[in-house]
Each structure stands twice: as C-alpha cells, then as structure tokens.
Amino acid sequence: MRIRFALATALALLALVGCNRQTQAPYFEGKTITIVVGYKPGGGYDATARLLSRYLPKYIPGTPTVIVQNMPGANSLIAANYVYAQAKPDGLTLGTFNRNLPIGQLLKVEGVKFDMLKFAWIGSAASETTVLAIRNDLPYKTFADMKNAKDPIVVGATGPGANTYDFPLLLKEFLGVNLKLVSGYSSSADIMLAVERKEADARAGSYTSIAPFIQRGLVHPVIRSRASEPEIANLPTDESLAPNPRAKAMMALRSSPEVVGRPYVMPPGTPDNLVQILRDAFTKAIADKDLVAEAKKADMSLNYVTADEAVAVMKEVLNQPADIVEEFRKYVKFGE
C-alpha cells in the first residue's frame, strides 16, 4: 500500500514537472506540422509546399518537423473540406489548395463544405500572373494587332475552370478578339507542343510556366492579368481594356484569386497566437536567402502575400452582387 502511494506520488510529481516543462518550452517543440496539399506530388502547389516545409522549421520556435501530405481529388475540394471540418485546430495542420476555391464557393459548386472567410489565414506564398502568349512567327506583335485579326486565332486550352481557358474566353467575349478556343489538351506543356507544331497559335497560362518558352523565342506575351511580375509589368492588362464596368467586373472576378496564388490556411478556430507564429515564420522563410536561391533555380518566384491581403481578396470575390454572379456563371466554371 505504501509502495503504491509512493509510486502514485512520484508519478504525480513527474506529471507536474512535465506540465511545468511544457508551459516553458515552446508549443511546437517536438511536434510535427502537416501541410495538406490538395494535389498529387509533382505540380506547382506541391513543389511550393515541399520547399517551404524545409525552411519553415528554422523560423518556428521549437523547430518542429514540417511534413507534406498529398490529398488530391476534386480540384482540391476534398483537401479543403478536410482541413475545414476534420483537422484539429491545434496549429499542427496547414492547408494549401487550388487558388480558385473562392470561385467554387461563389458559384455554389456541389461539394463545397467550407467558407473561405472562416479559415485561419496565413496568407499566400506567391502570386500568379496569367498571360496570353502568341507564336513569334505570326504577324501579331501586340494585343492591338490581334484585335484586328481577320482569321480566327486558335488558342489551345486544357478545359473550363483553368486559366488556359477562362482568360482567353473573357478576352474573346468582352474585347471582341477573333479567338477560337480549342480545349482538351492534357496539360499546359501539351498545349505548348501544339503551339510549336502550329496546331494552335497562342496559349494562356501562368507566366512562370510560359517563361522558358518566351526565353527560347517560341512565343511572346501580349496581355496579362492583374497580378504582375517585373519582366511583364509593361504589358496591357485585360481589365484596363475592358469596354464597360460589367466586362471589367467579370475580368476582375476571374483574376483576383491569382493574387493569392498559393494560399495557405489553418483550420477555423486555430488559436490566434499559433496562427501568428506561422504568419511570422512564413514572412521570414519566404525571405530566406537560401530559399530564394533554390526557388530561383526551380523557376518559381515566391512572394509573401499577408493574411489581411488574402482575406481582402476573398471578400472581394465572395461579396459580389447577385446579377454579377449570374453573369459570371455563364462564362466561368470551377476547375483545376
């Protein structure tokens, strides 16, 4: 009996000491943070998450382990639903999803079981700019030249909901360019090959993915979306050419999620102090000299978009008048 009591006391003491130690040691010490990626390994979202997972620990007190978990499916709706409703709000889960999820929520797509505004936002690791690039051997040097084209200009695309399709579609509908959209290519690289063999004349896509082909002298960009990169700052934007407010609203709505190109969120209800630690870590990790060098090698350009900016974009997308949403629905579908 006495032995048992002694043991119990010892255990209680140990537990106390343990607790004590825990309150003093950083929360994240010895823990593992999981970044849930809404796509399979190999793509841009995955590559960004894997790069960050190696630099974030350095800037989080207690240097936790950061791992990447792929949860692909339904254009990352599955991953977003998981992080929204199932993951614990204990600061140990981060999610990075399709930048077009707010569009999905706006259009009330079946399967959306989250509210983008209720996530605990960390921010975005990068902005993406969509450009339309056209083959160099064609007589169209600028977007103005293209507007005067008599024969249709063939634009290769993957499918509705992707920037390869939606961006040129709005140019065609609202700026009256003679474009012919051909969709069904399996990837953006596949479209590039079609451009090279002259099956397609132009293609839209994120500037980072087209840049190597611009450098190689195959295509040149003629028009871009709102977010920008230094090399293409001088190009006209689709919104600046919009003939009326309605057209401008459509274009703005399509392109605003691109500012939050690589969104990072935590489950709703994650304690503010933990969210703040992660925000600070993102700010510092993305500015890290070595990370910048690595990203440059991989042709990725990261820039931290703060949580406030990201939430502002979400609000802009989600607080649209009903008539704009109905009009937008005619052109744009939720996709990859």
Next chain:
Amino acid sequence: MIESALAGLVLILQWKALAFMLLGILLGFWVGLLPGLGGVTTLALMLPFIYAMKPHEAMAFLLGMHSVVATTGDITSVLFGIPGESTTAAIILDGHSMAKKGQAGRALGAALSSSLLGALVGALALALAIPVVRPLVLAFGSPELFMLAIVGLAFIASLSGQGARGMVRGFIAGGLGLLLATVGQDPQAGVARFTFGTLYLWQGLDIVAVLVGIFAVPEILDLVVRGSSIAGDAPVGQVRKGVLEGVKDTFHHFGLAIRCSLIGTFIGITPGLGGPVAQWMAYGHAVQSARTPEERKGFGRGDVRGVIGPGAASNSKEGGSLIPTIAFGVPGSASMAVILGGFFLMGLVPGPDMLTKNLPITYSMVWTIVLANIITVIACLIFLNRLASLTNVPGTLLVPVILVLIFIGAYTANNQYGDLIVMLVCGAIGWLMVVAGWPRAPFVLGLVLGKIAENYLYISVARYHASWLTRPIVLALFAIAVVVICYPIWQARRTRRSEHA
C-alpha cells in the same frame, strides 16, 4: 556526334555520377517491386536532394532510379499477378499464368532479358533520333494522335477470344473500358460525368486502383480457393530452374522482342499517349504472332511471347519518352514531367540547346539508361532463383502479405477510401470476367485509351473540321488500324480453308 556520345560516357563514368546512379538504382529497385509505391511519387520526393548535385550527376540519379522501376515492376506482376506499376500490368496475363504452371523462373528470365533488350533498343533509338527528333515529333498533331489511339483500340480484335462470340465479348469489354474512361470532369464543357454526387470521382477512375482490382483480386481468390501455392504442385527444382531458358526464349523470339521494343519507343516519343498504353499495344502485337488457333488459345494461359512483348515495350518506352522531354520540354509520361522539373532545377532548359550545346549531357542520359538496365538485370538474375521460389510458398502464408500489399497499393493512388472501393468493385468485375471467360485486356485498353481518343478527336474536329481526315499520316494509321482488325479474321478464314482442304 560521336565525340559527344563519348563525352557523355565519360561524364557518367566519373565516380560521383556513378555512385549517385547506383543509389538511384537501389531506390528504384524497391519502388518497382512494391505495388502502389509509384515511380512518379518517388521521383517527386527525391527532387529536393538534387540541389547539391551537378547536372549529369542529378540526371544519373533520377534516371537510374526511373529506368529500373519498370524492370522490377515486372517481377511483382509475374510472381503475384499484382501490377507492380501501372506500366507493368500487361505482363501479368501470360507471365503470372506461367508462374502458376510452375514456370516462374522461365517467365522472370524472359521478362528481364526482354526488358534489357527493350531498354537497349530504346536508348539506341534515342541516340540515333537526336538529329531528326524535332521534325519527327512535330509531325504528330492531334489528328495523328487520335488515329494512333484508334490503332491501339483496333488491337482489341486480336486481344479478344476467337470466333464471333469471342470478338463480340472483346468489343463489349473494350466498350465498357471506354465508358469508364469518361468518368470525371470533362475538359470541353466542364461537366461532371458519372460522378454520382461524389467528389472522389471528379478526377476520374485511378488507373492503379482499377488495375490492381481487375488483375490482383481474381488471382488472390483463385489462390485461396485452390489452397495451394501459386505454382501448385510444381516441384521446387523446376520452378527455380528455367531462368536461363527464359533468357533463351527471348533470343528465340528475337524479332518479336525487337518489334515490340520499337512499338514502345514510338509510343514513348509521342507525347500524350501515356505510359500504360505501350505495353498493351505490344501485347496485342505479340498475340498476333500466333500462327494457329491452338497457339492463339495459349495466350493468356502462359505463352512466353506474351511476356517478352510487354516486357520489351515497357522499358524501351522510357528512352523514347525522354525525346520530347529533352527536345521540347514536353514530358512524354508522368515520370518525365517530374524529371523535367529536375531539368529546371539544374538550370538546363529543354529545347534545341539540349541537342547542340548540351549534347554531352543528353548522351549521358542515354548511357545512364543503358548502364542502369544492365546493372539491374544482372543484379536481378542473381536473386531470381530465390524470387521464383516464392511461388512455392503455401498460399495461406502468402495471401495475407499480398492482401496488405494490394490494399496499400490501391490506397496510395489518392490516399482515399474511394480508391479501395474502386479496387474492390473492379476486383468483382475482374473475377466475374475470369469466371465467365471474358477477356480483360480489351477492357483495360479501352480504359487507358478512352480519354486520349475522346480529347484528340474533339481537338481535331474543333481545329480542322473534317480536313484532318485527309492528312497523310492519318490515312496511313487508319490503314494500319484496318489491317490490325482484319488480320485475325483473315487468319481464322485461312486456317478454316486449310482444314477443309
């Protein structure tokens, strides 16, 4: 060109590059062997490690790993009837049947030697094609790719059973495959097709989960019902012998191995057709090599030619798929897409430069494929006897292990329970097909070609209206498709006539 080839060899023989290649081979060996652990995923996981390497070292590492995955994937397919990779399923039909007849050693010998031969042919094709590669790839537009898919579908004729009844069953199975390929969000209108309100089906059916179900589940049921080992009552000695015999088989059917290697290379060069297609077309071609109806019946029941064909094609494809990756920056397969990411990390810009300024590096890739395959096959030959003995292990001991492997294998497709449901449903379909004597190959062919055929047909019509039908390569491919369909019919008629005479 010769100097560049030699310079490439020197690059790869430096001790560091060689060491990285061996490390890659070691990793690829296990990845291939374990079903479900895909080559693509592993490549993506390995990318961060190449930052510190030089371009030729990094490529030796990645390609070394990549080139052996298909080879060791064949081993799993032959021994257990579980596709080790989505690109090694066709070899199951005859390879695993041989294992069940106690000829695992011979089947593995044939698979490995044909893999080696295929890899060498693919690498040689890559080396020779370098000067002409750009016009070659550019000649294949969407209409040509659509017709190529039709040629692939035409092979259903030779993959079906004989007679009108067999043919009808084959085409129904193929049609079912095509139908299942339409599941998911379509790229023309963005409509979700056959998703039954589930998010899981948006992305379509995952080929790995389907293949594991269709092929592995019936084998496991069979093993449980028989209650014996995979090789049945075949004596241990017989199973373990035979490796050399399998190697000899490959050289006996040398012409077939070379032709199937060329099919694989060609499919690899054409971006957009995807990895799993090559082996099935090669298998269809191997079946065509049967001269009599009796021989034809032997396919699917353990004809060594059904092992040699896909074995050669699945490895030669890799050399081929490097071509569009290097010359255009357009990956020929999912793995190549990841390797392309590696290119950018190394500061190598795919395109004409790789064929001129950076030619030695391009050739060092060819050499990596050659060396990695030779090393793997030699290493495998040493272990092969022991591996073959696994087919003598009692089923009661083997089944639990295989079950774990196939569940993990299917689950790693998307890490979702839906993968397991797809696997089980396809397992039931596969089992029913086996029991009722319906061929499974046309079903798979329809599934892997369905999306390709649909998308390229749409693009062809949208872009060219009807004028694409008169393009010379399209017409030539159409003629080939007609020949492929008519050949078995003509063959059947000829044998009937000779029987009457």
